[in-house]
Amino acid sequence: xxxxxxxxxxxxxxxxxxxxxxxxxxxxxxxxxxxxxxxxxxxxxxxxxxxxxxxxxxxxxxxxxxxxxxxxxxxxxx
Amino acid sequence: xxxxxxxxxxxxxxxxxxxxxxxxxxxxxxxxxxxxxxxxxxxxxxxxxxxxxxxxxxxxxxxxxxxxxxxxxxxxxxxxxxxxxxxxxxxxxxxxxxxxxxxxxxxxxxxxxxxxxxxxxxxxxxxxxxxxxxxxxxxxxxxxxxxxxxxxxxxxxxxxxxxxxxxxxxxxxxxxxxxxxxxxxxxxxxxxxxxxxxxxxxxxxxxxxxxxxx
Numbered sequence: 001x002x003x004x005x006x007x008x009x010x011x012x013x014x015x016x017x018x019x020x021x022x023x024x025x026x027x028x029x030x031x032x033x034x035x036x037x038x039x040x041x042x043x044x045x046x047x048x049x050x051x052x053x054x055x056x057x058x059x060x061x062x063x064x065x066x067x068x069x070x071x072x073x074x075x076x077x078x
Numbered sequence: 079x080x081x082x083x084x085x086x087x088x089x090x091x092x093x094x095x096x097x098x099x100x101x102x103x104x105x106x107x108x109x110x111x112x113x114x115x116x117x118x119x120x121x122x123x124x125x126x127x128x129x130x131x132x133x134x135x136x137x138x139x140x141x142x143x144x145x146x147x148x149x150x151x152x153x154x155x156x157x158x159x160x161x162x163x164x165x166x167x168x169x170x171x172x173x174x175x176x177x178x179x180x181x182x183x184x185x186x187x188x189x190x191x192x193x194x195x196x197x198x199x200x201x202x203x204x205x206x207x208x209x210x211x212x213x214x215x216x217x218x219x220x221x222x223x224x225x226x227x228x229x230x231x232x233x234x235x236x237x238x239x240x241x242x243x244x245x246x247x248x249x250x251x252x253x254x255x256x257x258x259x260x261x262x263x264x265x266x267x268x269x270x271x272x273x274x275x276x277x278x279x280x281x282x283x284x285x286x287x288x289x290x291x292x
Contacts, residue, residue, distance in 0.1 A: 012194060016261035022242070044194045047268040051236075055267070058237045060218050061118040064127050067134075071113060074135045075106050078142060 006030040011041045015048055090154055098146050105145070109138055112155040115238050119159045119248070122233035123166035125222065133169050137162035152247060156240070160248040163230075192262045195269040220270035228263035235260055 006027075011034055017023050018031055035042045096104035109116075116137060120130035141148075141158050148157055221229060234245045235256070246253045 009191065009193075012265065013191065013261065016264050017257055019264075020242070020260075022257070040194075044265070044268065047272055048264050051264050051267040051271060054213075054217055054271070055221070055232065055236045056239075058114075058118065059214065060221060061114075061121055061233070061237055063114050063117045064131060067117065067131060068110070068113060070131070071109070071135055071138060072106050074139060075102050075109070075142065078102065078139055 003030055003033045006034050008034075008038060008041055011035075011038075012044065015041075015045060018045075019049055019052060091150075094145060094148065094154070097142070102142075105142055108154060109141070109158070112158050113138075115155060115159055116162045118233060118238055119162045120166045122230045122237075123163065123170060123226065125226075125229070129169065130166070133166045134162060137165040140165065152244070156244050156248060159234075159238075159240075163248050192265050194265055216271055220267050223270060224263055224266060228259050228266065231256055231259040232263035232267065236264075 011031055014023055014027065014031065018028065023031065035045060090108065093104045093108045097108060113134070116134045117130055120133040120137070121127065124130050124133060137158065141161050144161070148154065152160075221232075224232065230249060231245060234240045234248065235242070240248070242253050242256050245256045249256070251259075
């Protein structure tokens with residue numbers, strides 16, 4: 001079956017949905033065919049995947065020291 | 079005094095039942111697994127740890143009062159995060175610190191496209207690089223530089239791992255808007271974080287066009 005080509009612009013618009021598994025099978029194969037031939041879009045894909053992986057550990061959003069205890073006290077004193 | 083420990087055999091419904099009869103310790107057990115989520119949700123809007131803690135506490139107390147009205151249409155954690163988001167927005171309005179970041183603007187989506195700014199290759203980050211201070215501070219700067227409505231979605235989806243549906247619910251926006259904002263947030267983060275020509279994150283140089291190995 002011939003895969004219909006897709007533009008870079010369409011790829012960027014869908015790149016996040018692609019990473020989340022939110023594109024249908026037909027769009028997925030068009031995008032995959034595009035990534036094989038377009039180094040720019042492949043670079044955008046790899047970088048975007050890295051962003052998701054990097055922020056995913058949540059290190060930037062640790063609760064402050066003593067947060068639990070202060071919250072518990074608030075509830076107790078309610 | 080130590081905080082009570084959650085008995086894993088106690089179901090959410092049972093805990094809710096006990097809270098409705100006035101058991102505050104049961105309420106803490108219910109809230110404790112969500113506390114990081116609550117704090118992070120508040121941070122996604124306020125971007126300030128002190129304000130986020132204050133709002134997290136207010137949201138939790140509000141949830142305590144409102145719990146008899148919780149109908150279980152979503153998970154308790156989602157409901158609590160939704161309350162937190164609303165409290166955080168309320169605080170932003172009250173503080174009037176963000177006069178130029180209109181809250182109303184958050185209800186609409188501008189439809190312009192976001193184009194990646196460069197195409198430098200950025201292969202998989204070696205695990206040993208992940209904790210590098212330079213990388214972590216570049217990440218923090220990139221998060222801070224995101225417009226709030228994109229940061230909220232990115233944090234809820236990629237830090238807290240809420241589903242698209244849950245993210246839409248807690249932010250009171252459509253699933254389509256979640257997806258639109260998420261792609262912009264991720265692409266902007268990528269642009270802000272793509273390593274410079276020397277593979278360093280500190281220079282913020284933009285003159286690279288070549289596809290480079292790591």
